Amino acid sequence: MQRVNNKGWIILLLINTIITLIIAALMLISFPLGFYIVFIHSDHALLNDTYTFISMPIRMELRIGYIFIIAWFIYIILFVMILLRPKDVVKVALSIIQSKNNNKRMPRGGMTSVNSKENYIDKANTVEEADRNLLMITITWFSIFILASKGIDTIQSAFGITMGSLEAEYDNYMRYFIDASIAPLKEEFVFRIILIGLPIYILLTKHDVSLTSVLWHPYNKIDINKMNGERVAFIITVSALLFALAHILFSSGWSYGKISQAMLGGLILGWLYYRYGFPTAVILHWAINYMPLVYLLFNNGIISSEGYPLINTTHLYYNGSNTFIYIIELLIIINGITALAIILRYNLKSYIVRLSSWFKLLVDLIFIYLR
Secondary structure, three states: OEEOOOHHHHHHHHHHHHHHHHHHHHHHHHHHHHHHHHHOOOOHHHHHOEEEEEOOOOOEEEEHHHHHHHHHHHHHHHHHHHHOOEOOHHHHHHHHHHHHHHOOEEOOOOOOOOOOOOOOOOOOOOOOOOOOEHHHHHHHHHHHHHHHHHHHHHHHHHOOOOOEOOHHHOOOHHHHHHHHHHHHHHHHHHHHHHHHHHHHHHHHOOOOOOHHHHHHOOHHHOOOOHHHHHHHHHHHHHHHHHHHHHHHHOOOOEOOOHHHHHHHHHHHHHHHHHHHOHHHHHHHHHHHHOHHHHHHHHHHHOEOOOOOEOOOOOOOOOOHHHHHHHHHHHHHHHHHHHHHHHHHHHHHHHHHHHHHHHHHHHHHHHHHHHO
16 A cells, blocks of 8 residues: 555546546447447348357357357456456446545555566565456556557558558458457467466466366466466466467468567466456457457448448448547557556566566577577
8 A cells, every 4th residue: 555645646547547437338338339230230141151160179160140149248247257356346446536536545456556466475465455456457458558559560660560450351341340259269268278377277286276266367376486477477478479470370461560469469468367367368358359340340330431331341441430439549548558657656666577587588488499
């Protein structure tokens, strides 16, 4: 706990909390909008086409409509789970706002100090986490990722390095939207549960710990010390590297510029999965893939200038009517800037130490590969 006396920081925390609530509301509203796009405003014949959910070792195919509704319900369940834990998001936000208004001692937690408990040396050296909320933490890292992605794209574009796009791989927006909606579940299962949770269970947990509990939330099931922390960091880094390479190897739409963005995403998703559990990683990935696309499609992407559905195209164009989309993007970027500033203020020293250890691991990986 620590006192926040600086008026500028109090305003910053207030802005961050309010925008976080707005983004949470936009996420919630995107659920019925996605349902509307798929089942009301699409080519219904397309919903009877098959979707290959699993290709190896046993081929599993389901109708597009079925697979979407299954995934849709899973996301809702996971969203509600993190919305209410450990306290529901509205109560947490109000407590933060009231603490700032009264200039009281306020927790470093909420949605800002997202790893205050993380201490490899002594797990007992913790900050009170009762006032934190998993959805607010997820939105914090979602905003930071979007902000960082914009920065990466801007820098790479200045050097002629492009990320590419998946739109060219599809002949209609529905296929594109369904794939983007299903990908978080598939990819989080492979790159987080299989490539992070399973190695942690095999290498770092005691034999009396159940496999399912480790795969669901690894952090609470291992002994947190410096050595194990470095091993976890190594596992997460390898998973993020494979996650980035998979985007290039298994897709003709992405260019090599995608590797850096996907690597960053893999690190954030891996850390969220390890530290806060599987639902947070899935919802963050879902927010990146699903939510912006829902609003873009609903706003004007699914309707042509003549008023007909754009069934045979994935050209999600921007024009003057996309003001709402720009506002959403601007809110997310502002939230990312404020969240990053707050996190760095509270955790700068610990982050420098942690990033240096991660960088050392990455360099070691490169040398091992070169050998």
